[in-house]
Amino acid sequence: MMTGSSVVTPPHFCFSLHKMNNKHSVCLLQRILMMESWMLMILIMPGVWSGYWSVTFENQCALKGTSVVMKCSYDYPSGQRVTRVDWYKALSIQGQRRLYPLSRLFSPRDFKYVGDKNSNCNLKINNVQLADEGLYHFGFVTTSDRWTSKTHANLNVKELTAVINPSTVKEGDDVNLTCVSGCAHTTISWLKEGRPVPKPVKASREDAGTYFCAVQGQETVRSNSVTLNVQYGPMNVSVSVDPQQPAEGSSVNLTCSSEANPAADNYTWFKRTDSSSSSTVLQVGGGQVLSLPSMTASHTGLYLCRARNSVGEDNSAEMLLTMIREDHGSQTHQIIAGVGVVVLVILVVALLLYWKKQRTHAAEKQTVFGSRIIGEGLSSSATEVQQDAVYANIQRSSSHPRNTHHKHNVPFSVEAELIYTTVTSKPRNKSRAPEESRATAGETNDSVIYSTLVQSS
Numbered sequence: 001m002m003t004g005s006s007v008v009t010p011p012h013f014c015f016s017l018h019k020m021n022n023k024h025s026v027c028l029l030q031r032i033l034m035m036e037s038w039m040l041m042i043l044i045m046p047g048v049w050s051g052y053w054s055v056t057f058e059n060q061c062a063l064k065g066t067s068v069v070m071k072c073s074y075d076y077p078s079g080q081r082v083t084r085v086d087w088y089k090a091l092s093i094q095g096q097r098r099l100y101p102l103s104r105l106f107s108p109r110d111f112k113y114v115g116d117k118n119s120n121c122n123l124k125i126n127n128v129q130l131a132d133e134g135l136y137h138f139g140f141v142t143t144s145d146r147w148t149s150k151t152h153a154n155l156n157v158k159e160l161t162a163v164i165n166p167s168t169v170k171e172g173d174d175v176n177l178t179c180v181s182g183c184a185h186t187t188i189s190w191l192k193e194g195r196p197v198p199k200p201v202k203a204s205r206e207d208a209g210t211y212f213c214a215v216q217g218q219e220t221v222r223s224n225s226v227t228l229n230v231q232y233g234p235m236n237v238s239v240s241v242d243p244q245q246p247a248e249g250s251s252v253n254l255t256c257s258s259e260a261n262p263a264a265d266n267y268t269w270f271k272r273t274d275s276s277s278s279s280t281v282l283q284v285g286g287g288q289v290l291s292l293p294s295m296t297a298s299h300t301g302l303y304l305c306r307a308r309n310s311v312g313e314d315n316s317a318e319m320l321l322t323m324i325r326e327d328h329g330s331q332t333h334q335i336i337a338g339v340g341v342v343v344l345v346i347l348v349v350a351l352l353l354y355w356k357k358q359r360t361h362a363a364e365k366q367t368v369f370g371s372r373i374i375g376e377g378l379s380s381s382a383t384e385v386q387q388d389a390v391y392a393n394i395q396r397s398s399s400h401p402r403n404t405h406h407k408h409n410v411p412f413s414v415e416a417e418l419i420y421t422t423v424t425s426k427p428r429n430k431s432r433a434p435e436e437s438r439a440t441a442g443e444t445n446d447s448v449i450y451s452t453l454v455q456s457s
Contacts, residue, residue, distance in 0.1 A: 052075060052076075053075070053076055053077070053145075053147045054074065054075045055072065055074045055075075055121070055138050055147070055149035055151065056072070056073045056151075057072050057136075057151060057152065058070075058071035058072075058153065059153060059154040059155070059156075060153065060154075060155050060156070061155075061156045061157075061182070061183035061184065062125070062128040062132075062155065062183065063157075063158055063159065063160060063181060063186065063215060063221055064129060064130060064157055064158065064159045064160075064221070065127060065129075065218075065220065065222075066127075066128055066215060066218055066221050067125065067126045067128065068124070068128055069114065069122050069123070069124045069125075070087075070124075070125070070136060070153050070155065071122060071153075072115065072120070072121035072122055072138055072153065073119055073120060074119060074121050074138065074140060074147075074149075075119065076145075076147065080142040080143050080144055080145070081117075081142060082118070082140050082141070083117075083141050083142065083143060084140060085113065085115065085138070085139075085140045085141075086101055086138070086139045086140070087101070087102050087113065087123050087136060087137070087138055088100060088101055088136065088137040088138070088139065088148070089102060089105065089134055089135070089136055089137075090134060090135040090136070090137065099137055099148070107131065109125065109131075109132055110126040110127055111124070111125055112124045112125075112126070117140075121138050121140070123136070123138075129157065130157050130159075132155060133155055133157040135154055135155075136152055136154075137149050137151075137152050137153075138153075156182075156183070158182030159223070160179060160181055160213055160214070160215070160221065160222065160224075161179070161180040161181075161182075161223055161224060162177070162178070162180075162212050162213050162223040162224055162225070162226045163177070163178040163226070164178075164226040164227075167226065167228065167229060168229040168231065169203045169228070169229070169230060170203070170230070170231050170311060171204055171205055171230055171232040171311075172202060173202070173203050174201065174202065175203045175207065177190065177200065177211060177228075179213035179223060186215065187215070187216040187217075188214060188215060188216060189213065189214055189215075189216045189219070190211060190212075190213055191211065191212055191213070191219070191222075192211050193209050196219075203228070203230045204230065205232050207230055208228055208229060208230040208261070209227070209228060210227050210228075211225065211226050211227075211228060212224065212226070229261075230261065231261050231262065231310075231311050232261055232311055232312075233260060233309060233311040233312025233313060233314060234258040234259065234264045234308065234309060234312065234314040235258065235259050235260065235314060236259045237256065237257070237258040237305065237306075237314050237315060237316040238256075238257050238258070238316055238317070239255070239256055239257075239303060239305055239316050239317075240257065241253070241254055241255075241319070241321065242255070245322070245324055246295045246321075246323055246324065247295065247323070247324045248295055248296065248297075248323055248324065248325050249294055250294075250295050251291065251292065251293050251295070252291070252292040252295050252299070253289055253290070253291050253292075254269070254289065254290040254292075254303060254319075254321070255288060256288050256305035256316065257288075258307040258316075260307065261311075262309050263309065264307035264308060264309045265308070265309055265310075266307070266308040266309070267286060267287055267288045267305055267306065267307055267308075268286055268305065268306045268308075269283065269284050269286065269290045269304075269305050270282065270283055270284065270304050270306070271284045271301055272301060272302040272303075272304075272318065273301070281304075284303075290305075295323050296323075299323070300321055300322055300323050301320070302318040302320055302321075303318065303319050303321055304317065304318045304319065
């Protein structure tokens with residue numbers, strides 16, 4: 001080896017000393033020093049010639065809610081094989097410091113061994129909590145011995161903290177938003193109401209809202225929330241009228257509205273008056289609502305309002321207030337027309353009722369007449385009926401001549417009144433009248449029943 005050759009004294013050097021000083025002890029001393037150097041070199045090279053028991057840690061800082069890997073490496077004498085590995089946490093019980101395996105902790109956490117059984121003993125802790133902070137030890141068992149580290153790894157757990165100073169600013173002022181992590185090399189991002197945003201530098205009204213910082217790439221690991229309040233003067237001042245088209249004599253309300261932070265707390269009303277020589281604006285009231293109890297022609301014109309808060313003030317645009325004059329003549333006509341419609345409806349209903357009554361009366365009479373005819377016809381079948389005189393007369397109110405040939409086809413009208421004659425049934429006389437007289441009277445061998453119909457106008 002090169003290291004060994006640099007320590008060994010060349011043989012000729014020893015020979016030259018022997019020759020010059022004639023002392024063999026000097027050369028022997030050099031040989032002994034060379035052998036000791038080789039032995040020392042072998043002892044200080046672990047893992048090459050012979051290993052030794054050791055564990056090396058790196059302290060860690062983690063944010064609450066994140067994951068962290070506890071860096072660890074270990075060594076042991078050569079020729080042995082690792083059969084078991086364990087991580088321990090140091091706890092103070094009754095004033096004494098004791099090591100407890102992670103699997104036996106009172107509140108088991110999400111620990112995962114990510115090392116091996118050779119030299120890597122890394123430990124991963126997921127969803128780190130404040131209770132995970134503390135001292136950690138590593139131990140392992142080989143085929144011939146066991147070892148627990150005398151040193152430890154220190155885990156510090158911190159929380160993200162968002163700070164805003166001042167929390168209330170005026171529009172255009174500087175904004176100082178700070179995210180304190182407590183752990184070095186932490187990359188954070190800012191979110192406003194859940195959406196990533198750049199950190200504001202100059203305050204504007206759009207910047208107002210709730211902020212928090214988070215670990216970049218792990219946005220679920222968030223800080224506390226802070227609220228930025230940006231104040232600004234009134235803007236978008238406007239005037240509304242209720243009702244929009246007021247009539248003469250009605251009450252009118254004019255309302256002034258604006259956007260402001262803080263809300264406007266002072267309102268002033270003005271009205272523009274025009275004359276032949278000049279135009280001036282006069283103050284006519286105060287308050288957010290200007291009320292006009294009874295609208296008159298003098299109230300019409302141009303109005304505007306001024307809104308003010310602790311930051312500033314602003315005026316609305318001018319609003320023209322007009323009035324509708326009532327037409328009393330047209331109102332009277334509307335009343336008369338309404339009464340006329342009601343009267344017309346009543347007359348129509350009365351006529352319909354009268355017509356229905358007349359029609360029902362006529363139908364009842366027709367039914368009675370038909371039933372009597374059917375009854376008489378049935379009784380005449382048993383006896384011989386002799387009718388003294390039968391006439392059929394249809395009297396019409398019109399000037400048309402009487403038509404006896406179509407008397408059975410004349411329909412009944414609603415106005416017709418049905419009159420029928422008394423029908424007398426007599427038994428047939430055995431001593432019949434001469435055939436001539438019977439022919440004169442218009443009799444036949446069959447019993448005939450006739451009725452007289454009268455149609456009144």
